[in-house]
Amino acid sequence: MFLVGLTGGIASGKSTVAKIFREEYGCPVIDADVIAREVVKSGKPAYEKIKSTFGEEVLLSTGEINREKLGQIIFNDGGKRKLLNAIVHPAIKREMLWQVFWNLLKGHQFAILDIPLLFETRQMLPFVSFSIVVFCQEEQQLARLMQRNDLDEEAAKARINSQMSLKEKCELCTHVIDNTQPLDVTRSHVKKRKTAFTAALCPWHSNVPLGDSRICLPESMVLLDAHNTAVPPETLGLASGAGSVVFAGGSPSSLGAQTFRPGTTSNRHCLALLVEPSLLLRITLSWFRKTSDTESRLVKLLWLIDNGEGITFTHGKVKDLIIILHLIPNSGLGFIKKTSQVSDKEITHILSKSDGPQANV
Ligand SMILES: CC(C)(COP(=O)(O)OP(=O)(O)OC[C@H]1O[C@@H](n2cnc3c(N)ncnc32)[C@H](O)[C@@H]1O)[C@@H](O)C(=O)NCCC(=O)NCCS
Ligand SMILES: Nc1ncnc2c1ncn2[C@@H]1O[C@H](COP(=O)(O)OP(=O)(O)OP(=O)(O)O)[C@@H](O)[C@H]1O
Known part of the structure; x- marks a missing residue:
C-alpha cells in the first residue's frame, strides 16, 4: 500500500478534489480536518488541554469548542497557533495512522491523505x-474563502497568510492539480492523477524507492538478529537506500541500536527477511482473531507503528519472531524478521498458539 498526500492552500480546493477521488474512483480519503474536529470533542485529551491553555472563553455554552472564536485567535497570533498545533497535531497524526492501517487491512492499494x-x-x-x-x-483563493466562510478580506488574508504559500508548496510536491478552471476541467486532471497512481502499483518490493531522500523514510528500520548469518543483498540495498537505522542484537533484550553504513556488508550476522504484505496481513489477522480484546491490541499496534517499534512473540520454541509494522513508502507495509530455522508453516502454527505480543523491542 502507498499513501498520497493531498494538500494546498486554505480554500484552494482540497476537499473538492478529495471528493472526486472518493466518489468517482472509490479511493479512501483520510481527512485531517475531519479528524481535527473529532480529536477536540468534549472529554478528549486535546479538548482538556485546549481548555486549560486557552481558557473558558473558547468554549460554547454547550461546552464544545467555539471554533469561530478559536479560529479568530490562532489565525491572528502565530504564538497561539503554535500552542494549538502542539496540542492537536500529535492526536491527528495518531488517528491518521490508525485509519491508514484500517484501510490497509481492508485491502486498499493506496489511500489519499487530505x-x-x-x-x-x-x-x-x-x-x-x-x-x-x-x-x-x-485572487481565486481569497474570493472562494471569503465567500465560503463569509469572511471579510482582512480575516481571509490572515488565514491565507498563516500557511506556506501555494507557490512554495507547488515546488515541494510531486504533482499539481490545477483547480483554476471550472470543476469539469479539475475532474479531468484528477482522472489523470488517478491513472498515474494506479500505474504506480507494481510488485511491492520492486517499488521501493532507493536513494531518494525526499520520499524515503529516514526513520525506517530493519531489525537484524546477531545470531543469524546471511543478509540477502536486496535487504542491504533496501536498508541503505532508505537510509535506515538498523538495530542489531541477539535477543530482544540485548538489541542495541547501531547505525547502518550504507553500501557496506560488514554487518554479517543478520537475517532480515522481507515478506509480502499479504503474509504480514495474514499473520496480523491471525493474531487479532485470537483475542477478544481486539481494540486494545490495535491501539497497541498503532502505538508500535507510531514509534517504529517491533513486536515480539515469545511463544513456543521460537523466541524471536519479530514483526516490524512500519509504513514504508511504496513498499507495501514493512519488514518481518524471523530466525532462519523457522518456516512460514511453523510461524502460522506458532501464531495459532500465541496469545499476542509478549515484549516490545
Ligand atoms: C482553528 C480551528 C478551530 C478553526 O476551525 P474552523 O472550523 O473555522 O476551520 P477548519 O477546521 O474547517 O479548517 C479550515 C482550514 O483552515 C486551515 N487551518 C486550520 N488549522 C490551521 C492551522 N493551525 N494553521 C494554518 N491553517 C490552518 C486549513 O486549511 C483548514 O483546511 C481549527 O481549524 C483547528 O482546530 N485547527 C488546528 C488543527 C489543524 O491544524 N487543522 C488542520 C489540519 S492539519
Ligand atoms: N474549480 C472551482 N471553481 C469554483 N469554485 C470552486 C472550485 N473548486 C472549489 N471551489 C469552491 O471553493 C471553496 C473552497 O473549496 P474547498 O472547500 O474544496 O477547499 P479546501 O482547500 O478543502 O479548503 P480548506 O483548506 O478550508 O479545507 C468551496 O466553496 C468550493 O465549492
Missing part, C-alpha cells in the same frame, strides 16, 4: 510516496 498542513508540519511527509498540491490563483 492534509492542509502537509508541508508546514511535515509530520506525515515521511509516509507519503506522492504529494499533490491543489492549485488556484491567489
Whole structure:
C-alpha cells in the first residue's frame, strides 16, 4: 500500500478534489480536518488541554469548542497557533495512522491523505510516496474563502497568510492539480492523477524507492538478529537506500541500536527477511482473531507503528519472531524478521498458539 498526500492552500480546493477521488474512483480519503474536529470533542485529551491553555472563553455554552472564536485567535497570533498545533497535531497524526492501517487491512492499494498542513508540519511527509498540491490563483483563493466562510478580506488574508504559500508548496510536491478552471476541467486532471497512481502499483518490493531522500523514510528500520548469518543483498540495498537505522542484537533484550553504513556488508550476522504484505496481513489477522480484546491490541499496534517499534512473540520454541509494522513508502507495509530455522508453516502454527505480543523491542 502507498499513501498520497493531498494538500494546498486554505480554500484552494482540497476537499473538492478529495471528493472526486472518493466518489468517482472509490479511493479512501483520510481527512485531517475531519479528524481535527473529532480529536477536540468534549472529554478528549486535546479538548482538556485546549481548555486549560486557552481558557473558558473558547468554549460554547454547550461546552464544545467555539471554533469561530478559536479560529479568530490562532489565525491572528502565530504564538497561539503554535500552542494549538502542539496540542492537536500529535492526536491527528495518531488517528491518521490508525485509519491508514484500517484501510490497509481492508485491502486498499493506496489511500489519499487530505492534509492542509502537509508541508508546514511535515509530520506525515515521511509516509507519503506522492504529494499533490491543489492549485488556484491567489485572487481565486481569497474570493472562494471569503465567500465560503463569509469572511471579510482582512480575516481571509490572515488565514491565507498563516500557511506556506501555494507557490512554495507547488515546488515541494510531486504533482499539481490545477483547480483554476471550472470543476469539469479539475475532474479531468484528477482522472489523470488517478491513472498515474494506479500505474504506480507494481510488485511491492520492486517499488521501493532507493536513494531518494525526499520520499524515503529516514526513520525506517530493519531489525537484524546477531545470531543469524546471511543478509540477502536486496535487504542491504533496501536498508541503505532508505537510509535506515538498523538495530542489531541477539535477543530482544540485548538489541542495541547501531547505525547502518550504507553500501557496506560488514554487518554479517543478520537475517532480515522481507515478506509480502499479504503474509504480514495474514499473520496480523491471525493474531487479532485470537483475542477478544481486539481494540486494545490495535491501539497497541498503532502505538508500535507510531514509534517504529517491533513486536515480539515469545511463544513456543521460537523466541524471536519479530514483526516490524512500519509504513514504508511504496513498499507495501514493512519488514518481518524471523530466525532462519523457522518456516512460514511453523510461524502460522506458532501464531495459532500465541496469545499476542509478549515484549516490545
Ligand atoms: C482553528 C480551528 C478551530 C478553526 O476551525 P474552523 O472550523 O473555522 O476551520 P477548519 O477546521 O474547517 O479548517 C479550515 C482550514 O483552515 C486551515 N487551518 C486550520 N488549522 C490551521 C492551522 N493551525 N494553521 C494554518 N491553517 C490552518 C486549513 O486549511 C483548514 O483546511 C481549527 O481549524 C483547528 O482546530 N485547527 C488546528 C488543527 C489543524 O491544524 N487543522 C488542520 C489540519 S492539519
Ligand atoms: N474549480 C472551482 N471553481 C469554483 N469554485 C470552486 C472550485 N473548486 C472549489 N471551489 C469552491 O471553493 C471553496 C473552497 O473549496 P474547498 O472547500 O474544496 O477547499 P479546501 O482547500 O478543502 O479548503 P480548506 O483548506 O478550508 O479545507 C468551496 O466553496 C468550493 O465549492
